Amino acid sequence: xxxxxxxxxxxxxxxxxxxxxxxxxxxxxxxxxFGLSKEHSLVEPxxxxxxxxxxxxxxxxxxxxxxxxxxxxxxxxxxxxxxIQSRIDKMNERLxxxxxxxxxxxxxxxxxxxxxxxDDDEDLEEF
Numbered sequence: 001x002x003x004x005x006x007x008x009x010x011x012x013x014x015x016x017x018x019x020x021x022x023x024x025x026x027x028x029x030x031x032x033x034f035g036l037s038k039e040h041s042l043v044e045p046x047x048x049x050x051x052x053x054x055x056x057x058x059x060x061x062x063x064x065x066x067x068x069x070x071x072x073x074x075x076x077x078x079x080x081x082x083x084i085q086s087r088i089d090k091m092n093e094r095l096x097x098x099x100x101x102x103x104x105x106x107x108x109x110x111x112x113x114x115x116x117x118x119d120d121d122e123d124l125e126e127f
Contacts, residue, residue, distance in 0.1 A: 007034060011052040015060055019070045021079075026067035 001009075014033060018025045031038045031045040038045075049068060053060045059071040061080035071077050 007048060008052040008055055010034065011048055012056045012058060015049070015052065015058060015068055016070060018068065020072035021061070021063075021066050021069050021076055024062070024066035024069035029067070 011030065011034065014025065014030065027042040027045045027049070028038055030036070030049060031042060034045070034048075036045040036048060037043075049060075052058065059077075060068050061071050061076060062068045063080075063083065069076075071080060
């Protein structure tokens, strides 16, 4: 097993100790436990955490107040899903705006749709 795989396995084990939103662990704590860099907005620990979540298909949520935690119930799943979808919508809006701005600077025709992005939560009802 490579050193990277061993580290991801240890991070997985640590994350799984934190069940439920109220028992989260924050990136600086994980960085401290595993000797990871705390520089540059904790990029290294956050990257390793993301890799562990994906590699081991972990039901881990995170937020700025509680840190990382195992989703323990359907309400936590709904909350996290809604939060992630909101972030996706905002990033899509930004991307759309940048593309329009670029086209405008290049003199291309603009097609602006005001209803492209809405705050409608209907998509989350399936959860």
